[in-house]
Amino acid sequence: MYQKWISFGVVILYVCNSVVSLENGLARTPPMGWLAWERFRCNTDCKNDPDNCISERLFKTMTDIIVSEGYLNAGYEYINVDDCWLEKDRNTFGQLVADRQRFPSGIKSLSDYVHSKGMKFGIYQDFGNYTCAGYPGILGYLETDANTFAAWDVDYVKLDGCYSHPSDMDSGYPEFGFYLNQTGRPMLYSCSWPVYQIYAGMQPNYTAIVHHCNMWRNFDDIQDSWASVESIIDYYGNNQDVIVPNAGPGHWNDPDMLIIGNFGLSYEQSKTQMAIWAILAAPLLMSVDLRTIRPEYKAILQNKRIIAVDQDPLGIQGRRIYKHKGIEIWSRPITPLYQNYFSYAVVFVNRRTDGTPSDVAVTLKELGLASPTGYRVEDLYEDVDYGILTPQTKIKVKVNPSGVVILRADVQPDFNRRVPFYTTQRTPYNPLNQVFRLRSNDF
Numbered sequence: 001m002y003q004k005w006i007s008f009g010v011v012i013l014y015v016c017n018s019v020v021s022l023e024n025g026l027a028r029t030p031p032m033g034w035l036a037w038e039r040f041r042c043n044t045d046c047k048n049d050p051d052n053c054i055s056e057r058l059f060k061t062m063t064d065i066i067v068s069e070g071y072l073n074a075g076y077e078y079i080n081v082d083d084c085w086l087e088k089d090r091n092t093f094g095q096l097v098a099d100r101q102r103f104p105s106g107i108k109s110l111s112d113y114v115h116s117k118g119m120k121f122g123i124y125q126d127f128g129n130y131t132c133a134g135y136p137g138i139l140g141y142l143e144t145d146a147n148t149f150a151a152w153d154v155d156y157v158k159l160d161g162c163y164s165h166p167s168d169m170d171s172g173y174p175e176f177g178f179y180l181n182q183t184g185r186p187m188l189y190s191c192s193w194p195v196y197q198i199y200a201g202m203q204p205n206y207t208a209i210v211h212h213c214n215m216w217r218n219f220d221d222i223q224d225s226w227a228s229v230e231s232i233i234d235y236y237g238n239n240q241d242v243i244v245p246n247a248g249p250g251h252w253n254d255p256d257m258l259i260i261g262n263f264g265l266s267y268e269q270s271k272t273q274m275a276i277w278a279i280l281a282a283p284l285l286m287s288v289d290l291r292t293i294r295p296e297y298k299a300i301l302q303n304k305r306i307i308a309v310d311q312d313p314l315g316i317q318g319r320r321i322y323k324h325k326g327i328e329i330w331s332r333p334i335t336p337l338y339q340n341y342f343s344y345a346v347v348f349v350n351r352r353t354d355g356t357p358s359d360v361a362v363t364l365k366e367l368g369l370a371s372p373t374g375y376r377v378e379d380l381y382e383d384v385d386y387g388i389l390t391p392q393t394k395i396k397v398k399v400n401p402s403g404v405v406i407l408r409a410d411v412q413p414d415f416n417r418r419v420p421f422y423t424t425q426r427t428p429y430n431p432l433n434q435v436f437r438l439r440s441n442d443f
């Protein structure tokens with residue numbers, strides 16, 4: 001947090017030199033929560049559609065369900081307003097005002113409600129003259145708006161980039177971040193800075209973005225379709241050399257919301273989105289109607305073992321390590337480590353459309369899992385424990401069309417010191433016992 005005595009001139013100098021690191025202590029793991037946009041859009045028609053319009057009622061209802069239905073326990077802690085919450089005009093002091101009909105109690109009251117349920121509250125604004133849906137943006141009011149958000153006890157600000165010049169963003173996004181920090185209230189800062197610059201043909205300065213933002217959008221808005229999810233998966237795979245190194249505790253790439261439980265994804269495709277988002281160390285922001293979600297989709301969103309991969313404390317984003325004839329393998333280094341060996345989450349994706357599951361057979365070593373002490377391998381969707389496998393073991397998985405198999409491989413400590421450790425293990429279950437060639441001294 002900055003000292004109040006730093007003069008404006010000094011601040012501008014800091015901003016220009018990109019030496020100000022956000023370091024607000026937030027988002028040590030990827031943020032998790034609920035965000036209105038993908039599912040509820042800019043529905044302002046509370047007269048005809050009171051249950052689904054962007055209103056304080058919608059956010060209170062979702063808050064209640066997140067708490068009562070176990071989502072908060074699973075880690076989803078932010079409830080985030082997106083576009084279309086504003087009046088079209090600022091008040092006479094130049095401050096933002098929430099739509100008086102749809103948010104009659106005001107944003108501070110909504111934020112209090114969210115906090116009273118043990119959750120955190122996020123809001124949306126835009127660096128330009130207008131938000132993407134045409135409501136007033138922050139340009140010309142950066143300090144005022146940061147102060148307003150702090151006064152409303154906001155915990156998270158998504159700052160979009162419509163109606164602004166992408167070339168102004170290199171100074172504008174850090175400047176607003178400075179004003180957020182200056183309020184003294186920790187507010188997670190979600191930026192759209194790189195995506196608008198990429199659209200404008202610029203190369204984003206990720207060093208600066210990592211310094212100033214807790215998360216940022218790199219690519220297109222997610223839509224309610226498998227084609228959209230596939231295009232995002234491809235973007236992150238095809239651009240991983242540029243993107244992956246920027247992720248880490250406090251700063252994350254954001255491939256956009258989880259659309260699991262909506263209309264566009266099958267059950268298999270929903271499992272794929274969750275698994276790949278975990279590999280990407282992505283923020284997990286559900287955008288779904290939690291009042292009507294079917295239990296099998298809720299179970300995907302609340303899969304604790306996949307959430308644990310997403311939230312792994314090392315914060316290393318994973319990569320696509322194989323892509324051939326519609327089969328992809330993605331892997332992410334995670335904790336625990338033993339000596340210099342990581343544990344891994346590994347996702348096998350079947351992008352093929354011929355309607356039968358595909359077999360994939362590979363040794364752990366081919367996946368880069370080379371610790372001579374071996375790995376304990378389990379499936380994170382199915383209740384399958386493969387036991388402890390050596391790097392030479394060939395594993396074989398069946399992957400459904402547009403679906404995944406996601407495995408977790410925990411590196412084992414030294415075999416010779418195994419007694420206290422292994423006595424706590426479940427009996428290894430090997431469903432594919434013809435495939436594994438375990439050495440006789442493995443157990």
Ligand code: GLA
Pocket residue numbers: 037082083131132133160192221
């Ligand atoms: C942009 C953003 C979306 C959403 C809309 C709101 O398109 O990328 O996530 O916030 O604006 O208008």
